[in-house]
Amino acid sequence: MKKDTSGKTWKDSVALRWVVLILVSGLMFSTYWFQDFFSGLKGLMESELGFTSEEFGRLIGFTTIANMFGMIIVGGIILDKWGLRLAGLLFGGLAAVGAVIVALGSAGFFGEDKSVMLNTMILGRIMFGSGLEVVCVVCTRAVVKWFKGYELALAMAINVGFGRLGTALGMALSVDIGKGFVTPAISFAATLIGLTLIMFLIYIVFDIKLDRQVKGQNAGNNLEEEEEEDFRFSDLIKLITNSSFLYIALLCVTFYAGVFPFIQYAPDLLVNKFGFSYNLPEGQGNFILFGSTNFGNTMVYVGLFIFGLAFSMIPSKRKTAAGKMLAYLVIFAVFYAAIYSMRDTLSLWLQNGPKTASLIPLGTILFTPIFGNYVDKKGKAASLMILGSFLLIFAHISLSVFNNVILGYLGLVSLGVAFSLVPAAMWPSVAKIVAEKRLGTAYATMFTLQNWGLGLFFWGIGAVLDLANKQNLEAIRAGEMMYDYTIPVLMLVVCGVVSIFLSFLLKKADRRQKYGLELPSGQKPE
Numbered sequence: 273m274k275k276d277t278s279g280k281t282w283k284d285s286v287a288l289r290w291v292v293l294i295l296v297s298g299l300m301f302s303t304y305w306f307q308d309f310f311s312g313l314k315g316l317m318e319s320e321l322g323f324t325s326e327e328f329g330r331l332i333g334f335t336t337i338a339n340m341f342g343m344i345i346v347g348g349i350i351l352d353k354w355g356l357r358l359a360g361l362l363f364g365g366l367a368a369v370g371a372v373i374v375a376l377g378s379a380g381f382f383g384e385d386k387s388v389m390l391n392t393m394i395l396g397r398i399m400f401g402s403g404l405e406v407v408c409v410v411c412t413r414a415v416v417k418w419f420k421g422y423e424l425a426l427a428m429a430i431n432v433g434f435g436r437l438g439t440a441l442g443m444a445l446s447v448d449i450g451k452g453f454v455t456p457a458i459s460f461a462a463t464l465i466g467l468t469l470i471m472f473l474i475y476i477v478f479d480i481k482l483d484r485q486v487k488g489q490n491a492g493n494n495l496e497e498e499e500e501e502d503f504r505f506s507d508l509i510k511l512i513t514n515s516s517f518l519y520i521a522l523l524c525v526t527f528y529a530g531v532f533p534f535i536q537y538a539p540d541l542l543v544n545k546f547g548f549s550y551n552l553p554e555g556q557g558n559f560i561l562f563g564s565t566n567f568g569n570t571m572v573y574v575g576l577f578i579f580g581l582a583f584s585m586i587p588s589k590r591k592t593a594a595g596k597m598l599a600y601l602v603i604f605a606v607f608y609a610a611i612y613s614m615r616d617t618l619s620l621w622l623q624n625g626p627k628t629a630s631l632i633p634l635g636t637i638l639f640t641p642i643f644g645n646y647v648d649k650k651g652k653a654a655s656l657m658i659l660g661s662f663l664l665i666f667a668h669i670s671l672s673v674f675n676n677v678i679l680g681y682l683g684l685v686s687l688g689v690a691f692s693l694v695p696a697a698m699w700p701s702v703a704k705i706v707a708e709k710r711l712g713t714a715y716a717t718m719f720t721l722q723n724w725g726l727g728l729f730f731w732g733i734g735a736v737l738d739l740a741n742k743q744n745l746e747a748i749r750a751g752e753m754m755y756d757y758t759i760p761v762l763m764l765v766v767c768g769v770v771s772i773f774l775s776f777l778l779k780k781a782d783r784r785q786k787y788g789l790e791l792p793s794g795q796k797p798e
């Protein structure tokens with residue numbers, strides 16, 4: 273092979289960096305899809321497989337069990353020892369195999385008895401869950417490897433954005449993909465993980481090339497290779513005895529426990545509480561890209577969107593005021609035209625449980641980078657976490673206590689804003705509190721604690737739902753009555769209240785420890 277003597281590596285090329293981002297983000301997209309797509313299938317799981325709400329909750333809750341007991345830390349150690357290529361393949365492969373077992377279990381491959389189906393599906397979800405979180409850490413590491421010194425914050429936001437897109441599409445489309453059956457929807461989701469694993473294999477070729485180039489450069493300049501810090505238990509002790517870290521880690525538990533588990537039940541809540549549908553009317557409302565009459569329009573929007581993206585990548589100094597104004601006008605016109613031409617479809621979607629609930633993760637794709645930019649420029653991260661926690665309380669009260677559909681929509685919007693605000697403020701704040709070499713340990717610790725909250729509420733909402741509706745379960749299964757979601761959702765208000773308390777403690781601790789959480793990025797407190 274010809275030796276590159278230019279001194280440049282593949283990560284110095286903008287185009288190659290973005291290709292890498294897409295290749296790596298595939299796994300985020302498919303694993304988030306598989307984590308969350310069951311929410312659109314809850315009704316079908318009850319009618320087709322005979323699962324109760326508690327069994328549905330047990331199935332999704334068990335996804336977190338291995339992570340609660342240290343799987344993410346084990347994954348982190350493997351990542352340190354074997355590197356991100358092998359760790360990605362191993363844990364992505366584990367997620368894929370787990371997903372296939374879930375699909376086979378649901379098809380009755382291991383036995384058609386309900387308990388055999390449920391238990392094999394749970395086994396598959398445990399394997400999938402063990403892969404999911406480590407895959408998230410591997411993807412973050414790969415993004416840092418290629419984008420450090422370049423567009424790191426934007427790349428991270430887009431990487432999580434791919435995950436959110438997976439969640440949104442999984443929720444919105446699984447009922448249509450399954451065409452009234454659970455197994456085809458699960459098989460589709462499992463296939464996605466397999467396909468994105470192939471994307472990761474292609475990424476590995478890029479990664480090997482970059483490592484060779486960096487090694488060559490270092491040898492040429494007589495430089496030592498940059499050592500990454502391994503996971504150490506002493507680091508863990510240092511972290512959890514730091515009050516700012518402790519508060520933000522606990523906030524990660526309570527805030528995410530109020531959001532991710534709710535999302536799993538949101539479509540079913542909209543169907544049962546507000547009379548939304550699970551299915552769209554026959555032949556209507558499906559927005560199919562290829563073959564639809566809207567194909568021409570769609571391609572125009574896609575073209576304009578790519579133009580907008582390309583324009584936004586031109587360095588700010590080179591844009592003129594008129595150019596900026598023109599870009600904003602184009603963006604506004606594209607949105608207006610897209611919404612206007614899809615108004616009939618949209619009005620059907622806004623009465624459909626899975627599709628309306630999918631707007632929560634979809635909205636965060638737009639809002640998280642906006643709030644992230646605000647935090648970078650103006651700071652106020654701790655205050656924004658207080659605001660996000662307040663919005664979480666408002667969302668859960670308006671979706672549980674009241675029976676008003678407008679308040680319901682407002683609750684969903686407020687949940688979407690909270691779900692954009694808190695992550696946008698939380699993850700950069702961790703980087704201010706924790707030294708860069710300990711960030712891996714910090715994320716692994718936070719994700720492990722977070723999985724305790726998730727596991728408890730994934731299962732707890734379903735169990736409390738069955739308990740609160742004990743008298744009417746027969747009638748609900750016969751389709752004569754609807755679930756009452758008041759108590760299970762009211763329970764989540766507690767997560768919001770504890771989150772507010774923790775964010776105030778965090779703000780106070782930051783004043784004492786001077787990490788500068790309220791200051792813009794790069795500014796240090798005096």
Ligand SMILES: NCCCC[C@H](NC(=O)[C@@H](N)CCCCN)C(=O)O
Pocket residue numbers: 304307308405408412428432435528532695699719722
């Ligand atoms: N750089 C860290 C980004 C974390 C994003 C965060 N992910 C998690 O909290 C994961 N532990 C959860 C994965 C479960 C996906 N349903 C997020 O906000 O998604």
